[in-house]
Amino acid sequence: MGNIAAAVQAWRELLPPGAVNSEDAVLDRYARSTQDRGTRPCCILFPDNATEVQAIVRIAVAQGVTVYPISRGKNWGYGDACAPTEGASIMDLSRMNRILEVNTELAYAVIEPGVTQGQLYGYLEERNTGLMMDCTGAGLTASLVGNTLDRGFGHTRYDDHFLTTCGMEVVLADGRILNTGFGHYPDAKATWVYRYGVGPFLDGLFCQSNLGIVTRIGLWLMPKPETATFFYVTVDRDEELAPLVDRLRPLRINGTLQTAVHIGNDLRMLSSKGRYPWQLTSGKTPLPEDVRARLRHEGGLGAWNAGGALIGTDGQVRAGRKALKSALSGLGKLKFVSDNKLAWAERVAPMLRRMGLGARLEEQIKSLIPIYGLLKGVPTDEPLLGAQWRLRHPPEGPGDPLDSGCGLMWVSPVLPMTGRAATEVMRIAGPIFPRHGFEPLVTFTMINERAMIGILNVAFDKAESEETARAVQCYDALFDALMTAGYIPYRVGPRAMSKLTQGSKVFWDLARQIKQVLDPHNVIAPGRYISKDLA
């Protein structure tokens, strides 16, 4: 286990006052998790720069201890700020929150891991850069770097965050600093605009792994489009999920739909704007079908609800609308919402309500606005509401899921972008939820031109120990059933990391071999995706 006391002593001598914290109250905070349980660290380190990160890992090596780096720790549904193991030294990079450069000509930013979605958004807006970023539903305080390293995804044309990252600075376990791409050439001109550099492309090593500590990335931004029109398609019947996917796919593959398209079921849409209807159900779970039907109707929702954006010039958006209408002809209800239309509806809805009309319109607008913002790169805490679905005593507003005892575990299989695959995933996963007393909250996101990521939410109330126990069983059952059927997750939380080697060998052996050469003392984030020992 090494000499943790000596390491903490050395870290205290190295870092300024307050940058090493092992107060009980603080450790308790970091031990909180949206998983069934978190792990309690032994201290929290707050380096201010890469030089301090280097010194910290050198001390860790010397003392035989480990460090678990986090950016902001907002890894909702996948383990939050918790290390996989108890008693870790958390390296919290939140003080490294500098926006080092924003280049408006070439549309990129260079940022540190502590930079949050809200911070970069504010920076771009205040300076009228005309640029927008892609953001996720993880809220204002989530780290952009952290999400990228977990290969998270958002809602716009740059939905694949790793794909739109260019150039990394990485502190290795022996304290060396690696610059990837062209960044290791001192005067390279294309460091932040061309990802591969020359020779092997190494950036992929540092995502979903424990092979280094990323202290800086280049992040590509988008010019705000001349026009953006949100589209929204609902289908009333579950059986229409398959044709919905199959009709949208050609538009994604041929580049008409350039952004992520999210397809959520009624339950997932309901959970994004409200909590479980404890009163309507008299406390019964899972949600009875008649209540579900009623809420779906009142919310103006379909069984499945797809949304995305058309962007570009007026002419491009017009052409996109036409292609979309033609592709979806005869299937579901297609609506377009533009900035003008939304502003109009916001004005009209209260008038209609006063006349006793349009309650559904108002509901629809309320649920649309945050999603609409995400499509335009505006971060919001609203989607975090979804984590509160099962809370008996929810707070006002979304807030921090950890403050309100939200339980949340995501199972996130990747599937080919076909109606068949979506149907099969629902056939497998659908019955598992009610069997454990839950209801399926599901989104399928068209993340690239050919694949979808399903996000299956196991949302529970951590104040309820029996529900929490069932949530774990539900998660395991979902995970195992989908994995067995070939729907492998794109990302996992701590419960599932050890399951990833099932049925595979060479890939994970190789990952471990690389770990052994880059981090022979297993200093960085042991157990995060890659375990040390060969099978």
Added chain:
Amino acid sequence: MGNIAAAVQAWRELLPPGAVNSEDAVLDRYARSTQDRGTRPCCILFPDNATEVQAIVRIAVAQGVTVYPISRGKNWGYGDACAPTEGASIMDLSRMNRILEVNTELAYAVIEPGVTQGQLYGYLEERNTGLMMDCTGAGLTASLVGNTLDRGFGHTRYDDHFLTTCGMEVVLADGRILNTGFGHYPDAKATWVYRYGVGPFLDGLFCQSNLGIVTRIGLWLMPKPETATFFYVTVDRDEELAPLVDRLRPLRINGTLQTAVHIGNDLRMLSSKGRYPWQLTSGKTPLPEDVRARLRHEGGLGAWNAGGALIGTDGQVRAGRKALKSALSGLGKLKFVSDNKLAWAERVAPMLRRMGLGARLEEQIKSLIPIYGLLKGVPTDEPLLGAQWRLRHPPEGPGDPLDSGCGLMWVSPVLPMTGRAATEVMRIAGPIFPRHGFEPLVTFTMINERAMIGILNVAFDKAESEETARAVQCYDALFDALMTAGYIPYRVGPRAMSKLTQGSKVFWDLARQIKQVLDPHNVIAPGRYISKDLA
């Protein structure tokens, strides 16, 4: 050096008759290069499948010898089929030329390294798949896998070949088979549609390296667009290169231009359709300015000539034309060529010629057709003509550059997509060419939304030893000057591989460390990008 005789003996026992070849005439063929000189191998191995590849490397390890894998060896301008070192055993994967799957629903192919551009094109057309691939100007017999592993690029929306590769099968130096992405899970459903899998993304290790032998890849294809319109902009003055880049950049960044845009100077355009005008210049080199001006005029060329495609529905293409016209307003001459227009021009041009008119139109059409084809995924040998620019005794038609003694070395710096950078590269490189008796044949390709790759051609006649010697000096001078100025190449030939570590340390040390763990006996392609020994 190991026991090569024993290795050859063991390979002969392993492989069927004819699959190990060390006839002098064959070795001489493989020793040919478009570089100033090639390297002569000691034998050529022709495995038929991954199992044979595994057995070959196991024998190499046992006997302490090395193998140099090539797909088809058409690595024009960067070393062709030659290993960096003399006496190599070439592993020629051309017999592994199976198209294992074409999925028309999800638009991908699974192919082996021996599959050529011409072969896949023919397959897709014969079966009326409605799909197209991206191809390069390397000709009909070039390997798609080989180009991808060198991170080559083409002309369409899928111009970045590594980016549109999904899933690799790799034989490692110890004979294990690695499947990347989700491919290592036996029943994974998304292997060919989602690149990253779960855990670290390893595919980048196998590009521009010597860390494994790729024996299979998934390759994404595109549905043929409803409409494609080729656009073609010329500017008359060199000073207009900068505004041309700066006006096109916003359209590339905002997604209006989804394909690669190639910007060639007059000389590069001339070299793509004819050879050096030996008669007009009475054998003098480099090309006198007055002759250059005359040829430029006769060819209907600008000082710089940009071309790309607008694709999609009629409405999308119309919107793109409008955006392009508006962006280029007042700069140069913008022309659009559609299928209909080209067919019409092809009919009209001979009539005009008979009337003594339109010679320039005919010239323009002749130079457009092959490029136009590339924009639609149609491979052609025409661009190989460029390699013959300096030949005194050229063959009829393009043919194989090695058959006609073409000398060709490409310097290919990456630069930010700005007029400033393009101007600076020309300011640095422009004078170096004539100083060594050559003229600058240059293309800048907008390879992604923010970066350009410059292809600077040093074309020479290998029959002329003095010119060949000057070509080497010219190459070195270009390479060193651009590297020093921060314009690092995206790809290199054997002359430059050892120069890549200049000014850098950690990156290449790390690459070598990974080499040592994956290939401790340095069996695979020693010296290819990564050298064995730590600095």
